[in-house]
Amino acid sequence: MKNVYDVIVIGAGPAGMASALTAREKGSSVLIIEREDRPGGILNQCIHDGFGLVKFNEKLTGPEYADRYVRWIDEAGIEILTSTFLLELIKDEDEFRMKLVSAEKGVFSLRGKAVVVSTGCRERSDRQIFIHGDRPAGIFTAGQAQAFINRMGYMPGRRAVILGSGDIGLIMARRLTLEGAEVEGVYEIQSRPSGLQRNISQCLNDFSIPLHLGRTVSRVIGKGRIEAVEVVSVDERMNPVKGTEAIVPCDCLILSVGLIPEIDILKDLPVVKDGKTGGIVTDDRMESPQVPGLFSCGNAHHVYDLVDYVSESGEIAGSAASEFAREAAI
Amino acid sequence: MNKLKKVTKELAKLGLGGDVQASEFRKSVRLTGHVGSWDEKVAAGFAAANRGYKGVLNDITVEGVGEEKIYRYDPGDRDLEGRYFDVLIIGGGIIGCATARELARYDISIAILEKEEDLAMQTSSRNDGMIHPGFAAHPGSKKAHYNILGNRMYTKWAEELGFELKRPGSLVLFPSRLEKYLVPLMKMRARKNGVDGHYRYISRKKVFEMEPNVTEDQQGAFFLPSAGIISPYKATIAMAENALQNGADVFLNCFVESFEMDGGRIASVRIGRGTVKCGAVINCAGNFADIIAELADDRFFSLHGRKGTECILDRNTGLTQHSILSMPRLIQRKSKTKGGGVVPCIEGNILLGPTAEEQPWREDFSTDRGHFQELLQKLDLNTKLSGSSVITYFSGIRPASWEEDFIIEPSERVANLVHGAAIQSPGVASAPAIAVDLAKMTVDILSKDKTVEEKTGFNPRRTVSYHQIETVEERREMVGKNPLYGNIICRCETISEQEIRDVLRGPIPVNSLDGVKRRIRAGAGRCHGGFCTPKIMEIISDELGIPMVEITRKGDSSPVLSGEAK
Structure with missing residues (x-):
């Protein structure tokens, strides 16, 4: 391993892997940093299919989609540092400097001419959508529930209420049903579902799981473990309508209420945050106008509905990062 | 009349x-x-x-308010049956733990009995962590007396016990020019109470120099430089750990059922885990202190729970404000609360709150929309804050007496009982001073029957077995000692596998997610445990040999998972 690269990619999910491949194809030296113990990002826990329809004209599962890229990365001889955590990222004159840590290497430093931020997103929590009532165990984000079931083999509950009709929520409704749990219903505060139509049809309708539009969870009930939620209808200004409350018994509440680009690592750089997407402002080459050489792609840029487009954004960022590094070298 | x-x-x-x-x-x-x-x-x-x-x-x-079922969990063992302690402290909040630490200076046996699965589970963790300057309390009250002394003592306690204390000072903002005329009165009150530091009027211009993000309409402020902040639960745990180091015991999941009285004394305390004999009992039972007093047939006060909701903003908000900002409701004579404020926490987050709501329950920590909205109005004091930075919110219940003052005294009816009750705000600020007096009263009681001596070898310094790594340089050094300090588990707060393992090996047993979070901030960041919860559970499972499905969020009744998948 060197300690200077043309392009350093942060995050080995679908965006990061695509950008690394493209940058490598264009002749740059590339390193990928990944905090998990294997590449693939969140795709590793998405064992349902439907990935790759646009890109490969095939129906792949998440791990299958990721595996293609992992193989190409391997064939291209691109280095990946897994189980490695980025502690600090600064720009010093013409290069980026990072401090990283891993159990294997301890704390170490790297320098890169260009950096691609493909750190994905995080899920909005119960607190960020201002759910009130008690604070018992048994409230999960959909991705967390997915990790428990798909990666670890544990059930988050046996009788679920799902709040939010985002795609992961819909997919978890089906997954829980397949695992023998009861799904009491999916509640969506908006008047229309936010997930893909194909997921409404394949994950809810096919399993007779009710979708309640214009209704939300107003209160959580249960001291130790969740026992029930109170649901309520909302008016057009999203305020609860008195008299429409109902108590729905459950032993878990699963939230699919939005994703937020995870870009906290950029806090020491003068990037500009896009108030609408939660990512950073970039030009159409995915580069930050305030921090030349810094590129952002995938869900760290803004939240995409299909992974195929995530990969595409990675290719754009990877290509531009490679060009930037080459110009910087001259 | x-x-x-x-x-x-x-x-x-x-x-x-x-x-x-x-x-x-x-x-x-x-x-x-x-x-x-x-x-x-x-x-x-x-x-x-x-x-x-x-x-x-x-x-x-x-009408419509029934009995409240108080939470208890009995692990099923009788490990404490027949044991004897010179002092039993009922309640592992900040008062109980501080008192245990003070008593540990003497050559006596001490045990803290706590009904929850961890220390500082209720009022002691559900507050803003402010070390009040002692200005707001009524001159002549116990609150004023202990607050001033406690505030002063924190400098030494924080240093000895190794918990963080900052003294950013408190700015009581004046929204109009009229408040300026109250400054002489404010100074007089501060002088009467004995407030430390050069408290003074601050002009509008100076306010904006000190706090550039304060909203424009402020016309000046009263500045109290001795106001401080701590993490109230870390401090409580630190006090208990130091007491333990010096020979005291902590027993969790110990719900006190009754006392066995003998000739005007408490002979033993009956709990689910056995009947424990004792020399003296200290009642530090927080919201349950009047119930404990009644068990000893010494009920002379009753408590009413005043709920306060608080809200924590993302860590990055901490940079926008230096001092504690509060609102001038402070000077209203009849006010039952100091009106709350905008507090820069020790960990760098901003805290809003608390609200104040009279309500019937002793341990209903639910929050509601109305009080949360009321809290968000405090955002208006700092222009850089917004509701989108909210990470979490919670509520706590102040155990208030109707006299609105602390009750710190030996029982008049039971020869070996001491009360440290009705400790609401400024309880955290007052805790070290209250502890000194409660310990003295208890030693006086014990001294009637035997000679109580200070022990040689009392170590006031806590030796820390775990802590959160703060800097890159420190991490470099620690990874050199053990590679697992380089395996980052909580990404929002940058906490490694080994830091979590160290917590699980600490002197007070921890086996829940919240127990870990209370000691180091694993899972307390912006993702709210979204990513790290499964990993922290795997570490707890591995370190303590507990099956994954038995791991709880906050004790026995709160398992995280419902079982294994197909």
């Missing part, structure tokens, strides 16, 4: 003359009857307070 007549007259003034009866019970006044709303009961309680009685026993029942 006769005191009872006075109380009766006051009740009549409230229109409660027919519904509520006042009678004398020992040295206290007792209210009975039935009213339609909680507010009426509260009004009656205040009307009877400070009329020359030792306390108010407010036993009025309220």
Whole structure:
């Protein structure tokens, strides 16, 4: 391993892997940093299919989609540092400097001419959508529930209420049903579902799981473990309508209420945050106008509905990062 | 006029003359009857307070408010059966733990009995962590006395016990020019109470120099430089750990059921885990202190729970503000709360709160939309803050007496019982000073039967077995010692596998997610445990040999998972 690269990619999910491949194809030296113990990002826990329809004209599962890229990365001889955590990222004159840590290497430093931020997103929590009532165990984000079931083999509950009709929520409704749990219903505060139509049809309708539009969870009930939620209808200004409350018994509440680009690592750089997407402002080459050489792609840029487009954004960022590094070298 | 007549007259003034009866019970006044709303009961309680009685026993029942089932968990063992301790401290909050630490200077056996699965589970963790300067308390009150002393003592306690203390000072903002004329009165009050530091009026211009993000409409402020902040639960745990180091014991999941009395003394304390004999008992039971007093047939006060909701903003907000900002409700004479404020926490987050709501329950920590909205209005003081930075919110319950002052005294009826009760705000700030007095009272009791000596070898310094790594340089050094300090588990707060393992090996048993979070901030960041919860559970499972499905969020009744998948 060197300690200077043309392009350093942060995050080995679908965006990061695509950008690394493209940058490598264009002749740059590339390193990928990944905090998990294997590449693939969140795709590793998405064992349902439907990935790759646009890109490969095939129906792949998440791990299958990721595996293609992992193989190409391997064939291209691109280095990946897994189980490695980025502690600090600064720009010093013409290069980026990072401090990283891993159990294997301890704390170490790297320098890169260009950096691609493909750190994905995080899920909005119960607190960020201002759910009130008690604070018992048994409230999960959909991705967390997915990790428990798909990666670890544990059930988050046996009788679920799902709040939010985002795609992961819909997919978890089906997954829980397949695992023998009861799904009491999916509640969506908006008047229309936010997930893909194909997921409404394949994950809810096919399993007779009710979708309640214009209704939300107003209160959580249960001291130790969740026992029930109170649901309520909302008016057009999203305020609860008195008299429409109902108590729905459950032993878990699963939230699919939005994703937020995870870009906290950029806090020491003068990037500009896009108030609408939660990512950073970039030009159409995915580069930050305030921090030349810094590129952002995938869900760290803004939240995409299909992974195929995530990969595409990675290719754009990877290509531009490679060009930037080459110009910087001259 | 006769005191009872006075109380009766006051009740009549409230229109409660027919519904509520006042009678004398020992040295206290007792209210009975039935009213339609909680507010009426509260009004009656205040009307009877400070009329020359030792306390108010407010036993009025309220329409629609039933009995509260108090949480208890019995692990099923009888490990404590027949054991003897010179001192049993009931309640592992900040008062109990601070007192244990003070008593650990003596050559006596001490045990803290805590009903929850960890220390500082209720009021001691559910507050803003402010070390008040001692300005707001009424001159002459116990609150004022202990607050001033406690504030002063924190410098030494924080240093010895290794918990963080900052003194950013408190700015009482003036939203109009009129408040400026109150400055001489404010100074007088600060002088009367004995507030430390150069408290002073700050001009509008200076306010904006100190706090550039404060909203424009502020016309000046009163600055109290001795105001400080700590993490109240870390401090509580640190006090207990130091007590443990010096020979004290902590027993969790110990719900006190009853006392066995013998000739005006408590002979033993019955808990689910056995009957424990004792030399003396200290009642530091927070919201349950009046129940404990009653178990000893020494009920002379009653508590009413005043709920406060607080809200924590993302860590990056901490950079926008240096001092504690509070609102001028501070100077209202009748106010039952200091009005809350915008507090820069020790960990760098900003905290808003607390609200104040009279309500019937002792441990209902639920939050609601209305009080949360009220809290968000405090955002208006700092222009850089917004509701989108909210990470979490919670509520706590202040154990208030009707006199609104601390109760720190030996029992008049039970020879070996000491009360440290009704410790609401500024309880955290006062804790070290309260502890010194409670320990003294207890030693006096024990000294009647035996010689109590200070022990040689008391170590006031806590030796820390775990802590959160703060800097890259420190991490470099620690990874050199153990590679697992380089395996980052909590990405928002940058906490490694080994830091979590160290917590699990700490002196007080921890086996829940919240127990870990309370000691180091694993899972307390912006993703709210979204990513790291499964990993932290795997570490708990591996380190303590607990199956994944038995790991809880906050004790026995709160398992995280419901079982294995197919």
